[in-house]
Amino acid sequence: MSRSVFVTGACYGTGYTIAERFAKENYNIFISGRDFEKADAAARSLADKYGVFAKGFSTVSFDQPEVECIFEEIKSLGYSIDTIVLNAANLGIGQESLTVDIEEFADVYRINILWNFMMAREAAKQMKEQKKGSIVFITSNSALRVTENRCAYCSTKSAILAMSKSFAVDWGKYGIRSNCVLPGMIKTERWEKNLNNCKYYLANYTPIEDIADFEDIANAVWYFASDASKNTTGAELIVDGGMLAQLTPNIERELWKDNK
16 A cells, blocks of 8 residues: 655755665655755655655745645645655754843744644644544654753743654543654764864764664654554654763763774
């Protein structure tokens, strides 16, 4: 039976790798990004590589009509969403709480909470018709332990945990499950290029002595989407190398090696 997944913020990096994980399982792929050309190129890349149907959407206004149009178009093409992965986020970097512009602060909430809510709700309407579906939020270990000057980001990631549990309770009767993946640091381009000395942040002293690859997050998402977790809802899976488990890091060990 043909199955479909929608992954937000999937033009590259973590989101793209999540979409690719589903393409390997022969899912139809729908992805979104702020730049249509990039979203379209990412979709075509997956379609060409894995022989699946894939389509990209641009997200510009982050409002209800835009969200409704996306899901109406998916339905008009003859598809219905089985899994939605809410990966896109406003990172809210450098927002000092005493000086941040209130509109910049609110924009983090508009994208990370309101837009995610609208996307999940429209997907859930299709899942309800099928009597089955999986919602997976990519939140963060920052939902539980915060980082400096990122009040909006950390508090929205925390709020997502409660939103996911609410969906699990409200929509469980329709066969819809809702769960969260909580990454720590990921080997993004920002990390690989060592921007802002991020390879030497204290947070990199994880007990496992490594941080996540894109595939680590994609595999966690796949677990929640697949029937391997058919009795799991309202749950969280932390993928942070043990960062949240430790009280203090081992600062005596070597810093990152180039082969990590």
